[in-house]
Amino acid sequence: MRSAALPLTDQASLDPLLDRVGDARYVLLGEASHGTAEYYRLRDVLTRRLIEEKGFSFVAVEGDWPDCQALHCSVVGAPGAPADPREVLAGFRRWPTWMWANTDVAAFARWLRRHNDGRPPDRRVGFFGLDVYSLWESLHAVLDHLRAHDVDQVAHALAAYRCFEPYAEDPQAYALSTRYVPEGCEPQVVRLLAELRQRAAEATSPDGSLAEFATRQNAEVLAGAERYYRVMLESGAESWNIRDRHMADTLDRLMEHHGPDAKAVVWAHNTHVGDARATDMADVGEINIGQLVRERHMGQGVVLVGFGSHSGTVLAADAWGAVPRVMSVPPARTDSLEDLLHRALRGERGLFVFPHVQFQRPLTEGEWYHDERGHRAIGVVYRSRYERVGNYVPTVLGERYDAFCYLDRTSALTPLHALPAESQEKRTWPAGL
Template sequence: MKYTFYLKKTLSFFLFIPFLFFSCKKECKLSPAECHVYENSGSDCTKTKEKNAPVVASLKEIIHPISGSDPTLNMEELSAIGDYIGSAYFVGLGEATHGTREFFQMKDRLFRYLVQNHGFKVMGFEATWGGALYVNQYVLQGIGTAKKTVRKMKFWTWETEEVIALVEWMRAYNLAHPDEEPLQFYGFDMQSVDEEYFWIKDYLSDLDLDLFNSIDTLLKPYVSVADYQTYPSLSETRKNKFKADLVKAKKLFENKESNLVALSSQQEYDLIHQAFVIFIQNEDILDPKFGKGRDFYMARNSEWIRNYVQPRTKVALWAHNGHVTKGDFWAEGAELYEAHAGNYKVIGFSFSKGSFQAYQPKGVGLTTNNVVEEMDCQTVNALMADVGEDNYYIIFDELESTSAAYKYFHKKNPFFMLGSVFYPDSQNTFISLVNLPEHYDILIYFKESHFAKPY
């Protein structure tokens, strides 16, 4: 059984598209929207720069320059981050796009630093819980390949060379440190139940086929409708029936706990029990009138990961800025901050120009042909470019309360970031007013973004 191999070691410890850069000013003769260039808002940028000059000057005194995002670079550059994180056991690692090479590489670099210097053992991903278990099999036991298992997570955002490099490093680390508690990889999302169904099936088919057959009649019909298009359109009667069936299936499983543990182990049982929990969470987020919300459950699943691996395990959480933030009450990060306070630290990301992978509407689809050439001069992103360093990070608690930078950041300012969809002709859509220190403890800045490389 595949879960047996997956748990064996744990139990002993507990579409590449070449990118064409268009510049409307120098090369591209099309409209700004067709060139995928960010259009300046028309603000008086000279006055803006003059106004922000004291902010830039005070920022220069406290920034921490870094030489780049390559995970193999000198770790000493990150020591101030390590000092700030201290003994925190959750660290949120954000990203200002879902497709930037520098963000992905830097999160890999941060995780390696946290593993080697602060005892972190788990990487949690904004990815399907069941799909990520295959990645963990590879990290722990070398089952499959990094590329094949990452595809099981079903998010195009992670099917990149940068994520593969992280996964392969985790596997290599475990091989090189056989006497340590191994590194592990988990997903905390619940937007799909396909793989969860197969984990349940594999476990029960070998241990209690009659129980599986009873549970299968309750789970399998739901799997066929469990998506954002189909499920919300169902009648309330059908949805209520599915809700009841999922709860009943979980209860049937729980009633056989002692027998199943005797035939396998408590840890194997607990793993599969979480698959039933994911089913119930999935139904809840697909029925938004009554559901608690995806981020609420991502926070709960992150806590489950920590408790499942080992109660004192330290976990890094890889997700978008908008999920790891502690400043939006609905976000995963806010949930974790409320529950764990100083034991949750969050690192956000920013950039000023460059390319990234994202979906475009109007039939374009997924493409690396997305460019922000110049940020609106009113944005934080533009101000950070004026500091004069290509790459650096800010620890907001290091800002002097009397400094211009402190006064600037501790109010809402225009900040550019996007998720998986990009509208080249409506780029102001991705600017929002944000009090950054309320959202992030640390902000990592790269002057130029390059698209993450699909494999």
């Protein structure tokens, strides 16, 4: 195993991973937690090289569409947008704010703004959100756009708004209400989305307008969020799958919007990036972005990159909506993937690039990366007391990822602004992620 590890010491040591990317159009970069600085920094370095050396078109992240659209406008220098992307990030308010409003994302966004300043407007690299949670923000955005640009469509948006209005922008209140009226606001949302989809289909030619694309996308978020919140109180795979299908579909729309030569970098948690079929997620019927992108686009080149570490600190919360704090991450569980790598590499970092995945082959071929082992996953909530019985995803590493970055000891993110007060955003994220 030690002989299979490539050095991971500086930018040049990433050359084998860039060689593995080759002409791939999809590169998905993971993280083993949402609160670890080194994962963000390594994704930053990799993404800069993908943009500068491979011509990647945009970054799409596990974040809300409206917030990330505001950041996109800043990094591409859109008229009226703040010149400093850090100013936009400091305005992010949805819990968990530290996922994106942190010093490492701010550093990357400032670099991206400088990079774009030297490029023509149609060649600037964007920053977009894939996630499904921004129901009310997306609804307000659709209303505002239609009132300004297409008053004939406002009635459908208002019907959806009036249906959601009694729930005072509380997703749990809406979710609970659907136990008594199962269809909830689905009819109003579907009518609005159908109108906007029809409008897009009838366009004589794509105008490249981000405003028009964003309005359609906000309607897609609204539909996805409504479905997600309607089923989120029930256990099982359905709510998870709604979310990851929405993110994969959003990525497809972004690629279509950017044209036939587009290339995408995705930033998301390992549980979204690593192929679900190589984990116990498949046993309960869960899918994820990595699996869907491989299934849909393998012929165009897909590279999935996972991350992990053995111990350190992390920024996380004790419960949903709670104020985050810096927590200790104890040494990895005995016989876990992280424990195995820590002992084999003697505390050093390492890069592993695996042979091309083939799910048809048996899982026992003698190589350590074909063995199933627990792989640690820390989300926005972390309870270290469950370290011995939870927090690990059974994983066949060489099938879950195309490459893996092992960092051994890592440290917590630094948030941009004061830690938030108790939030109403409870039970809207899948457990632990």
